[in-house]
Amino acid sequence: MGYQYGTWDVHFRNPRQHISLRYINHLIRKNKLGNFVWNNTCAQYKSMLYETDSILINDAIDDAFVSLKYINYLMRVYKDRQKLLP
Numbered sequence: 001m002g003y004q005y006g007t008w009d010v011h012f013r014n015p016r017q018h019i020s021l022r023y024i025n026h027l028i029r030k031n032k033l034g035n036f037v038w039n040n041t042c043a044q045y046k047s048m049l050y051e052t053d054s055i056l057i058n059d060a061i062d063d064a065f066v067s068l069k070y071i072n073y074l075m076r077v078y079k080d081r082q083k084l085l086p
Helices: 021-029 033-047 054-084
Strands: none
Touching (some): 033 054
8 A cells, every 4th residue: 555664744634524535546646554553553643542430441442442443444446456556
């Protein structure tokens, strides 16, 4: 997906909850989808790193599994899109 371990770019931090398929396709064309996904994943992890409230921790775990479902979807879109690109 275009991501290399250890790469951090603040421009890919997205506080929005929803992104458009058009923006996803733009990131795929630029080979930046992995950077976008994993920078946001790392940012969310870091924001909850020292949380002690068990309710917030459980909510964060639930959100992480939902995010994993969408990351798997993005990976499938990425692979399908790569087949179509010349």
